[in-house]
Amino acid sequence: MTSDIPALRREDWEPRRWHNLTRPERATEEIAALAAGLEPGARLGTKDEIRAHCGVSVGTFNEALRLAQQRGIVRVKSGPGGGLFVDHQSPMVRLGNSMLAIDQDAASVADAIRLRDAIDPLLVEDALSHASAKDIAEMRVELRRMRAAADDSDGTAFLRADWALHARIAEVCPSPILRPLYLSLLEMAESHLLAVEPTGDQPLPEYLRERYDLHAALVDAIAAGDVKALDIIADHDTTQNRRPHRSAAREGADEPGPTSSP
Structure with missing residues (x-):
């Protein structure tokens, strides 16, 4: 049996503070990282694109998206040109x-x-x-x-x-x-x-x-x-x-x- 190549093990490149988080919480942090430094209203991508970036299931991503919205990180728009957008935070x-x-x-x-x-x-x-x-x-x-x-x-x-x-x-x-x-x-x-x-x-x-x-x-x-x-x-x-x-x-x-x- 072969072991993972160390450089490809997820835990080796994830931030150390993520190690004790649940999968939805980790995905929320990834969404926050994408939004960091962008102006309010900036488009991050479609739900499918962001979920693929986070590498999680639909259920996990939906929970992560709920957390990200509660924290005022992103808002969701539906319809043509919709997707995830950086929220305007007080x-x-x-x-x-x-x-x-x-x-x-x-x-x-x-x-x-x-x-x-x-x-x-x-x-x-x-x-x-x-x-x-x-x-x-x-x-x-x-x-x-x-x-x-x-x-x-x-x-x-x-x-x-x-x-x-x-x-x-x-x-x-x-x-x-x-x-x-x-x-x-x-x-x-x-x-x-x-x-x-x-x-x-x-x-x-x-x-x-x-x-x-x-x-x-x-x-x-x-x-x-x-x-x-x-x-x-x-x-x-x-x-x-x-x-x-x-x-x-x-x-x-x-x-x-x-x-x-x-």
């Missing part, structure tokens, strides 16, 4: 992907952040009803940490302080299911944070200050019991899964809505 998504790309459990952490963003509005709604003066004071402590990190242009410290603030908001939630679920998602994400090396056109200090201002407005709204906090948390969504603003719906809950036709 600066915060880029911050997250820069961190996740160097972690062995990138796909799972991306899912955790996506779920966290989906749960945020529920926690803010609870905070509007249940936050005490002590809760608000402790939220402002985390805000000061965010401000200091923004002033130092320290993306990693800023992200940790950001998550600590959201953890403090979550602690106000009275739900014995929602609160621990959210905190466990934050813990998963933070446990894999190694560094943040942002990319993009907007200068990091400017972007961090914008994010700080958004969080300061969020805490102010919670302190005032102002339902505009629900609009602010919708603007906060880091994965760009835009949801309808909920404060208007809450304020107009007793007003008759438009009549729908069959």
Whole structure:
């Protein structure tokens, strides 16, 4: 029996950090490598072309494509001239992907952040009803940490302080299911944070200050019991899964809505 020629063994030329990833996660990293350095909107190729490049089955590729879309790496267009295209990422998504790309459990952490963003509005709604003066004071402590990190242009410290603030908001939630679920998602994400090396056109200090201002407005709204906090948390969504603003719906809950036709 002959052994593989060493130079042709896949494990010898794959990046070492891929060795503990699943096949879909490896394929996701290959898609990310193809997209790296290209402008948003650039075409990578058809699904069949990219799958052939990754050397995986249809099922594995479909899972990899799902992960790549969740991470904001690519988007898919159908029809003539369709295929995979480099997605346009917000600066915060880029911050997250820069961190996740160097972690062995990138796909799972991306899912955790996506779920966290989906749960945020529920926690803010609870905070509007249940936050005490002590809760608000402790939220402002985390805000000061965010401000200091923004002033130092320290993306990693800023992200940790950001998550600590959201953890403090979550602690106000009275739900014995929602609160621990959210905190466990934050813990998963933070446990894999190694560094943040942002990319993009907007200068990091400017972007961090914008994010700080958004969080300061969020805490102010919670302190005032102002339902505009629900609009602010919708603007906060880091994965760009835009949801309808909920404060208007809450304020107009007793007003008759438009009549729908069959």
